[in-house]
Amino acid sequence: MMIKNYGALLERSVRRSGFGISKLARKLKVSRPTVYQWFKEENLDALTIVKIENTIGVNSVMALEEIYGFSVQSIEPELDISVSSIAEDAEVRYWIARYIRLLEKYNGVLINKKIQKKCVKVW
Numbered sequence: 001m002m003i004k005n006y007g008a009l010l011e012r013s014v015r016r017s018g019f020g021i022s023k024l025a026r027k028l029k030v031s032r033p034t035v036y037q038w039f040k041e042e043n044l045d046a047l048t049i050v051k052i053e054n055t056i057g058v059n060s061v062m063a064l065e066e067i068y069g070f071s072v073q074s075i076e077p078e079l080d081i082s083v084s085s086i087a088e089d090a091e092v093r094y095w096i097a098r099y100i101r102l103l104e105k106y107n108g109v110l111i112n113k114k115i116q117k118k119c120v121k122v123w
Contacts, residue, residue: 006049007038010049013053014039014052017058019057
């Protein structure tokens with residue numbers, strides 16, 4: 001029985017896609033060394049593989065079936081929902097954080113204007 005290095009297979013898939021490692025790390029919200037560590041691992045969990053392949057736009061259900069020896073089609077819809085909901089949640093959190101920063105800046109501007117008006121009245 002031939003043992004496969006699934007991290008190396010994943011690395012080859014990422015490099016063939018033309019997707020940069022730095023961009024992949026940013027999209028997955030992990031560090032570049034983490035991505036390189038995944039490439040070195042012989043065994044990877046299916047969710048990590050699915051997340052990476054969804055990010056780079058590659059669908060390799062056949063490879064997952066070969067790696068794990070069971071039909072991924074039965075779990076694929078559930079994984080797609082969870083991965084897409086994770087991405088949607090991350091996007092929502094990004095916009096919420098951005099909106100909060102904007103409100104904080106606006107609040108700072110209002111406070112500065114109020115302080116300036118008080119200083120002008122005193123003099």
